[in-house]
Amino acid sequence: MPQKRISIRIDGELVSTVEGKTILEAARDAGRRIPSLCHMDGLTDVGACRLCLVDLGGGGRLAPACTTPVQEGQAVITNSPRLLAYRRVILELLLTERNHICSVCVANGNCELQALASALGVTSVRFPYRYPNLPLDLSRDRFVLDQNRCILCTRCVRVCADVEGAHVWDVKGRGIYSRLISDLDQPWASAASCTDCGKCVQSCPTGALAEKGKAVEEMVKQTWQVTNAAERKRAVL
Amino acid sequence: MIAAGEKIKLATVWLDGCSGCHMSILDLDEGILSVAERADLVYSPLVDTVEFPEGVDVALVEGAVSSLEDASKLQSVRARSRVLVALGDCAVTGNVPAMRNRLPVKQIMQRLYIEGADVNPGVPASGVPPLLAQARPLHEFVKVDFYLPGCPPDPKAILSVLTDVLAGRAPKLPAVKFG
């Protein structure tokens, strides 16, 4: 069934798209990037990072572009001063939550968090850093989990459960004490459910999940491979 | 703000950092000449003034605040400078020096100077300034006017900031990144 074409306005510009797409997709089709971290092509969106919030006018609440479907005649604002300020605060908050020491991180230069901070002009953080004492899981042969860099985007959780079907990862606890865990919060190597496929590593936007043996700046994620795999799987289903 | 055309007093300060940011200043190459034309370097690890002078126009501060000495030095730098720039990730975020923050100082000292010592185990007590419980960025202690992240910061960014300040403009930072 051919999808119905509709038009919406994004930051004043008339954009033609099809029904069923999200605002994020429609904007990208039109060459406009809305910042996001928890979104990854091929995975179900969860609307958790709140970076892609857009203003749909009418004084209503802001809506996440990744989970809000387009509607005929919609007027979307993606870059008002308020939205930009909020996005910067979100990045500031993420930077203080864990120990993001870019200079010694394997993902330095290839990190989505670092890149967004740079793109949005976050040059300092006004909130005090938490400096939590977090472990590094080196138990596995090929991969590393560094909790210090995790932003709880749950891309790994979703890719593992939905694409690989293993559901090794989940999040324990709640609030600021939420942590990524494998199986019963045990060393990754002892998690029997893991297939060693590495999709989680390639999906991770930061240096939290990385290949072992990579030095600073060496970890480049092949996110597109995972996206392809996810889309292949979806096509089969 | 610095009035245009005036020869200014420039200072650079080295707190808890690796001096890499200072190296980056030296990496300004010929750019440094244009700065030298307009500025006197009145205090720096590169010159041998002991006391941080009064009436400094621009102070570039490298490093995190890790010890009581850093903290008090920073206070006087702030009191005596018109513009204070946090130079590099350690000054801006705490960076590598802050990696110790998750552990109590006592535990670190124990590990380093007692468990890790081959000869004469013992925590040095004299001649070293007492460490603060945590290494923290400059702005948690004093007002910072501009932030220049990077590890080290890009020399071009340093030059751009200095050029703007020397010209009496509010610096417009080129795209910079942490790390």
Place this chain on the structure above:
Amino acid sequence: MTLPTAVTPGKPDPEKCAFIDGVIARSTGRPGSLLGILEAVQENNPRKYLCSSELRYIAAKTNTPLSQIFSVTTFYALFNLEPQGDHTIYICRGTACHARGSRNLLESLRLDLGIKEAPDEGGADKLTLTTPDGKFTIRTVACFGQCALAPVVELDHRICGHLNERALAREVDALRQENHQ
């Protein structure tokens, strides 16, 4: 990393397995079944907690990923992954109780039982503290809904209202005496 769950591998004893099987059989297919199963198994444990062998068994029998089970048991305040004391004392930290001084009750009880400050992980605002001898567990609860009796403490499922520090100490002493007998 020290992991409480790694210490008890293997399968629960046959009696326990039979109990868990029964619970699962009764609730399969009903909404909210996982929570119900975990609640029942914890209640059945003499120390009122879920040990990792039980979790693994439930996961296997209900076809639930281990990580999801762990996520659930650490998300809800009701579940314990550590053995609980002989006596459980809940201090209500609801608004009415707070406005009537429940924080002081908590502090004085903690000192009275000789428990040092709660560790940072998990946060001091949601705590479960057990005395080293395993006699007492202090827990906080968001609100008992007993606001008219504020401040409220529940000692072994008995609600005590309008408590002050001295009255609480007396109640705890009574529990201690009980212990001795």
Place this chain on the structure above:
Amino acid sequence: MTPIADIGSFNAAREAGMAKLQPAAPRIGVGMGTCGRGNGAEEVYRAFAEAIEAHGLDIRLAAVGCFGACSEEPLVNVWIPGQPLVILRHVHSADAARILADVHQGRIPPDLAWCKIEEWDHITARIRYGAGFPELPQWSEIPFFHGQKKIVLRNCGLISPDDIDEYIAVGGYQALYKVLIDSRPEMVIEQVKAAKLRGRGGAGYATGLKWEFLAKAKDPSKYIVCNADEGDPGAYMNRNEIESDPHSLLEGMIICGYVTGTQQAIVYVRAEYPLAVHRLTRAVEQAREYGILGPSVLGRGVKFDIELVEGAGAFVCGEETALIASLEGFSGRPRPRPPFPAQKGLDGKPTNINNVETWYNIAPIALKGPAWFTETGSARSAGTKVFSLVGKIRNTGLVEMPLGTPLKTFIYDIGGGGVGECSIKAVQTGGPSGGCIPLEMFDTPVDYETLAQLGSIMGSGGMVVMDENNCMVDIARYFIEFTHSESCGKCVPCRVGLDKALDVLNGFTKGAGNSAQLALLDELGRMIRDTSLCGLGQTAPNPVLTTLRHFRYEFDDHIIARRCRAGVCDSLALSPCENSCPLHMNIPRFLGLLKRGRLEDAFESVILDNPLPASTGRVCQHPCDMRCRRLTMDAAVNMRDVHRFIADSILLSDHFDAMVARVADRKLPPTGKKTAVAGAGPAGLTAAFYLALLGHDVTVFESKREAGGMLRYAIPEYRLPKHVLEREVELIRRMGVKFEFGMPVSSAISLHDLDEQFDAVFLSIGTWKESWVHLPGTELKNVIPALLFLEGVASGSVSQIGRRVAVIGGGNAAVDAARTALRMGADATIVYRRERKEMPAIKEEVDAAEHEGVKLQFLSAPHRIVGDPKGNVRALEIVKTRLGEYDLTGRRKPVPTAEVARVECDAVILAVGETIDLDFARGSGLTLRENGTFVVDRFTLETSRPKFYAGGDVITGASNVSNAMGYGKKAARRMDEALMGVKRFQRLSGGFDASEYEAEPATEIARQRPAELAPAMRVKSDAEVVVGLTRGQASAECGRCLRCDVRA
């Protein structure tokens, strides 16, 4: 049990229920909700059961639900056939035997009887109990119930929740039966829409619309969910509703199931509510047995069943998408909407979720129609809402009020106002998602929209009352701590943002904070509100944003002055007593020193904190008494009398000179700065003392002939002997303070002169003008203002005042004037327009006055003074008042009645308060407020003129001695800081080693009271009434201190 399948079997069940509800024998119902049980209802029930059994009485016993009046628990209702139902309160198990004995003989124990119910409107039916017991009030006449309209709580506390027959007897399941018979489901949805019923869980979404969505959803399997995961701290109406009347919930849900074509329903109930779970389980079983749930509801071929799921303790599961996740076996992390649960809910099926209380409104609407329902409530919010009224309020409990009722009706009329002497300052509504509404806004009608405008929300209906002992910064911190620990952690703003907000607020309560952080907190709050994923995060900042909006000054206190007025933030205070003391005396220190017998050290400690310790030891309002933690055990430590003892022991002894020298040794070196103090009252003397100790040159300018101000001229000799005050003034003089008497500032020396001659000036000229009442007859002879009278007596110029004196007013001046008149041989009557408990005078003084023979006439407003042709006073005519509406101070306004009375008298003293001398104030050229007080910086006490500071009554209006002294002390500190550029004040009081007065366990003895002269003796002379503690008493009293200053 046979299923109900037709009207015959339905009526049979109804008759069976009626026979239980109104048996041929008396029936006793014990309120067995959780709150009743918490108060001992189980023991009461057992005592009844045993006694009935033992004596073989023909009395039926039932366990009923809760009637809502939690502060009166345990509640018991008694029905003797033909008589009204009588509610007994505060029933203990020991009362059971005598209640039974009385009931057996057709009587009710009068001491336990609270009120009666002759007929009850269950909405679904009317039950008549009978008439009788004329001496008992109707239930609706009890203030706590007056104005309540019980629709939701229609059955609570009257029927047994465990018995479906009783529910049917009061009209239960009749609405369901009618709906099924009518067989027009869409009509019911229209009725719910027309009734404007809105979700009672807090958000207030139209219930009818939600039902319509569900009815339209074509999916054959869909769900109805009742959200009983009541998690708002401070709200427990859902628990009570289920515990007391579970079948009403089932009936509402079954009706919804039928009209929306849904067959499966779930009640998600908190596991922390075991009794509610138990009763609901029982109710579901009974409903199945009766065929009300199951394959064919009431035999009408409609299938419907209900499952119970126990929540496992996560506040966020109150959010509907989190609740669904929880039901599906996941952690309760909310999901983005769209898709909405009505489209894709539980297991992807269309799902409708309503709060418990919403369901309770369904049967009444279905039975009585929307027009009846909308009669109650406001235009936009129809019906009633159940609120839990808790916190610092006299009558706590559940109240069901029409929406739109003003807040003050809840607080004062129903709640009965604050607890003890404390005044209420705010109400927190809506739990952690709501906000704090300040006293000034208590006129607000409570409905969804108005609360939202104030930045709060209705929420589930929690109302937690806060009084002056609650710190609003701490309350904001508390709520953020709560939401912080309940945040699911999924979205960044809520997970990390609340952590930062908590960090900042923790800092504030510990004295670490600045205005930049305050601004950041505000920005962060707005950001969390606007960007969070679910309702928890979106509303979590409300408590902070509302307290910032309405209680900004409390934040300033914490950040700028590092003080917590309520004394909650204990890092900001030494101890509760120190915090409450306007002079911030280190009370534990002098108690500890005296306890060790170190009288001189104790005196030094006292005098360094308070230069007028003997005077304040007699006349202070002693706020410390109210805050002493010993109060929770027996009675407050008598701190005031102990420091009076310490002060008297030195000031009135031959140690005086030696101690003066010791204090003088503490003087800091001369600074060369010249300071002036205008006014030698308590504030001025205090400032002068400290300025001198700090090394400044001090000159005090005073218009009168002697120092002491009100202490000297307004407080009578019998309360404060002048020779005591003179010793204190002498000590201050010996610190180097110069006095210039007869030198009123402005007329004798101008502000301009002071400005020229001094480096800093403190203005503390007090309030010396008596307020005048506009009363016919005040021009008569022998009508005199209290202050003028007292001053005349003190200076010897007045020696008599007629035979019968009427004193108008209720403050200390009124009591002082009356007692002074008594000592001059007159008869004195105090005439006050409110009640005794509202008199601003110190309570002990009022009692003493009464003992001495002063007559007190309350609820009497002066009307006119009647004179004779010669201009002499003959009588005071008064209008009796009654107490009307509450004003914003939480007191009821006296309203004149038609009743007029006369107080025969030949003199009238007016003591209606003092005001500032406006001529002086206006002449000063300083910026003033409307009432003539000086505008000063709240923290530095600087006036609008540089170098000039002001404190005491000139900035607050008439207050009291200790408050004035507190300002004097603060002014001296601030003036010194400004003059010297450094903080030096602390240097004055050092030198006390804490080990000198180490803490020891407190003793169990009772509060020591000072001896007093017998009333008959007192009125014969000016002799001091209160003799003071003995040495032994004082030292024993010190041992009672709990030493809150010592931290573990």
